[in-house]
Amino acid sequence: MHGEVTIGGAKNSTVALIPAAILADTPVKFDSVPEILDVHNLMLILEAMNVKSHFSHGQLEIDPTNIENRPLPGDAIRSLRASYYFMGAMLGRFGKAVVGFPGGDNIGPRPIDQHIKGFKALGAHVEEEDNAVRITTGPEGLHGARVFFDMVSVGATINVLLAAVKAKGTTIMENVAKEPEIIDLATFLNNMGAHIRGAGTDEIRIEGVESLKSTNTHTIIPDRIEAGTYLAFAAANGDGVLVKNVITEHLDPFIAKLREMGVTMEIDEDSIYIPGNDRLSPVTVKTSPFPGFATDLQQPITPLLMCAQGTSKIIETIYPKRIKHIPEMQRMGADISCKDGVFTIHHAKNLKGANVDAGEIRAGVALLGLGLMAKGTTVINNADNILRGYDRIVEKMRGLSVDIELLTVADNL
Ligand SMILES: CC(=O)N[C@H]1[C@@H](OP(=O)(O)OP(=O)(O)OC[C@H]2O[C@@H](n3ccc(=O)[nH]c3=O)[C@H](O)[C@@H]2O)O[C@H](CO)[C@@H](O)[C@@H]1O
Ligand SMILES: C=C(OP(=O)(O)O)C(=O)O
The missing domain is CATH 3.65.10.10 (Enolpyruvate transferase domain)
Known part of the structure; x- marks a missing residue:
């Protein structure tokens, strides 16, 4: 990217x-x-x-x-x-x-x-x-x-x-x-x-x-979850990505976690630049209501956690059943498991593109993020779930050099 x-x-x-x-x-x-x-x-x-x-x-x-x-x-x-x-x-x-x-x-x-x-x-x-x-x-x-x-x-x-x-x-x-x-x-x-x-x-x-x-x-204020999603993908796959129109204070716990992982960031007044290619450490993420780490970002950060040298954990306290991405990621070769709202995420070695299902918005976008890291092509079904909440995502991803195409379009978009 x-x-x-x-x-x-x-x-x-x-x-x-x-x-x-x-x-x-x-x-x-x-x-x-x-x-x-x-x-x-x-x-x-x-x-x-x-x-x-x-x-x-x-x-x-x-x-x-x-x-x-x-x-x-x-x-x-x-x-x-x-x-x-x-x-x-x-x-x-x-x-x-x-x-x-x-x-x-x-x-x-x-x-x-x-x-x-x-x-x-x-x-x-x-x-x-x-x-x-x-x-x-x-x-x-x-x-x-x-x-x-x-x-x-x-x-x-x-x-x-x-x-x-x-x-x-x-x-x-x-x-x-x-x-x-x-x-x-x-x-x-x-x-x-x-x-x-x-x-x-x-x-x-x-x-x-x-x-x-x-x-x-x-x-309307900028979407902190959309911003976090692009930041996580940039840190995992990026070769120089500038994320603009960000209220950085709204992302404090997320930015702190990226920093703890060793992600290099240049934070400006309303933008964040990620050069990419950092050596990353594993971390533990615990979701909680604002100003804690947002549950809506636990799935989007998951592909990045798979880049870390070691095993990370996510403790999901708001929606312990927010697990739709797990079997799909496993089918792409990811080593991820979940028990009682605690996710264990190992370093990913041999990710491969697959035909997967976007069970809900953040599960879907996390699969997109993993698809960027995987060898070959990933097809995401039920992509409407992603389009529910990600502004012009295909256009924006293309603007970041991602090879992505929308195959079917929802009737009312
Ligand atoms: C449209 C919108 O803004 N959606 C967000 C909103 O969802 P939403 O408003 O549905 O989430 P809530 O903050 O209400 O839910 C927090 C927790 O409280 C529980 N609960 C909530 C209400 C209630 O009457 N009883 C009850 O038990 C829920 O099951 C959940 O475990 O906040 C969530 C938590 O940050 C986000 O993931 C969603 O993206
Ligand atoms: C859970 C979410 O949305 P909604 O509350 O609209 O289902 C979300 O945006 O991650």
Whole structure:
């Protein structure tokens, strides 16, 4: 790999910002929007609610002024995890919501009990029916409340925040997630008149407001997981790769791990250059909520760990069943195993290209990374899972001299 790559807007911000847009009483505009399947599926959901949207060259305009509370399309809802943000957003907008159970990556059980606990604390009535969640409120609508989350959850923090932003009175959410994407969402809402304080700390305080109005374009923060993916691949296969549009602070634990492995990096204000060809040491990676090492980067860093002289370990504490890549990597000749959420990764000697399956987004991209190191051609089936969240990945990889081709294209991309 050789050349430059520019990181796109964060998937996990974008998929929260789009549902949040329906809380506005004006059209809203986003910039630096990634070209990913999740965005197209969220646009289909908006369309079903009579919300017009237009997406071109990284600019997304959404006009929720004629929104109607209509049933949402099941296929689009099931195509991504973040469709559940319509629960909080529709509650905030209409005081009621019926949303099908979400899809998203197949990475083991993903309960939403904390989201529901938060909605109930705000005064909502929640019922589960026919694979959907029906949430209603009385004539008074939602009211502010104190919510203590039993575990740190990105999704529950965002969903309850979306519901609370227009609720009457003060909401205090404790033990919340601190991910940069939550700060991005709060910034967008505050710029429209919301009163959210503490995003990025473990307590968020919201004073409900009556109306939200957009007056400027919101530029989405760069995707730290996309950046980490390219950095890991560059360190494994690179011959001079510059990764641009990076907020390096968002990648602190990842960069620290690369450093511990012995990866040479030239870190600038908003870019990182990796010369490549370093002799690498094995490490132990333990995933945890931000500011810890992101679970979404444990699979993308795996091919790099196979370049180290020795045995590395990954301890996956968030999704111990996030293992879809393992049998596929074994078929490519990798010496990797997993027991109870602990992955053991040995130095790889004789990797060979194979026909493999992208079981989910990060498993898929990790196979792509391993394919770069393997002899021969790798064919990745179900590549839609990668396209769910990696902005123009084929184009970007080609720009880094990778010989890659998209064989079938999803209908709605
Ligand atoms: C769209 C989006 O932003 N997705 C990200 C989000 O997913 P998501 O928001 O689904 O992940 P959470 O932070 O909610 O999950 C963290 C942990 O809490 C558990 N949990 C969560 C909610 C709940 O009500 N009950 C419960 O038990 C989950 O099973 C998991 O073990 O954060 C994950 C953890 O950083 C990332 O891997 C995903 O990329
Ligand atoms: C798990 C992920 O996404 P989602 O929550 O959208 O399934 C991910 O981005 O790695």
